[in-house]
Amino acid sequence: MVEQEQGLLVVISGPSGVGKTTIVHRVRDYFNAIFSVSATTRPKSNREIDGVDYFFITPSAFEQKVNDNYFLEHAEVFGCHRYGTLRAPVKDTLAIGKIMLLDIDVQGGMQIRDNMPQSVRIFILPPSEEELLRRLEARGREDEDSIQRRFQEAKQEIKLSQESGAYQYFITNDDLELAVAETIAIIQKTRSNLAASP
Numbered sequence: 001m002v003e004q005e006q007g008l009l010v011v012i013s014g015p016s017g018v019g020k021t022t023i024v025h026r027v028r029d030y031f032n033a034i035f036s037v038s039a040t041t042r043p044k045s046n047r048e049i050d051g052v053d054y055f056f057i058t059p060s061a062f063e064q065k066v067n068d069n070y071f072l073e074h075a076e077v078f079g080c081h082r083y084g085t086l087r088a089p090v091k092d093t094l095a096i097g098k099i100m101l102l103d104i105d106v107q108g109g110m111q112i113r114d115n116m117p118q119s120v121r122i123f124i125l126p127p128s129e130e131e132l133l134r135r136l137e138a139r140g141r142e143d144e145d146s147i148q149r150r151f152q153e154a155k156q157e158i159k160l161s162q163e164s165g166a167y168q169y170f171i172t173n174d175d176l177e178l179a180v181a182e183t184i185a186i187i188q189k190t191r192s193n194l195a196a197s198p
Helices: 020-031 059-067 087-095 106-115 129-138 144-164 176-196
Strands: 008-013 071-077 081-086 099-103 120-125 169-172
Touching: 008 020, 008 087, 008 106, 008 176, 020 099, 020 176, 059 071, 059 081, 071 087, 071 106, 081 087, 087 099, 106 120, 106 144, 120 144, 120 176, 129 144, 169 176
Parallel strands: 008 099, 008 120, 120 169
Antiparallel strands: 071 081
16 A cells, blocks of 8 residues: 655745745645635736635625634735635545645734744845835836835835744745755655654
8 A cells, every 4th residue: 555645735935026936836846735725805817717716705695604613714805805714624635645735924823823833934134124125126017106105015024024933944045956956855854754653
């Protein structure tokens, strides 16, 4: 009988412009992991597919799920729409020995720490504040005011990540290949330790 791999919930957080999305996708491909689909109250766009991009639910249904403790973490984003990670898909993924990846903010990371302490929580840091600002500007997506707002939010998020105790690991994305390798190594080591524990 083949030994089943150990299921594991992996949280990867980091501010805008830090390269987190690239790292998440590389980790997903390496482990053939499952990317968590969030539930949201925001309207579905024409290009999006319910259950693939998001689970689109009404505000009242979302509130009911919060009350019934269906979420591992949830938050209101920019004071209007709510987002959350449903427990059931995570539990189902872990039960079949797969890795479930969550790309969420620090508030979510803190809730995951409390609700699933056996998860791996990694925060991606920029090499410096100056480099983070340069990366935000280099994306060329936003005007100067928006970039500055994102930069201030990023600095607050980094501070909270370090003070909250939500993350066991911090990886500085100075070199993308190295950051990906470090992330993969942490996940492999945790999986091995879990498999070895009685």
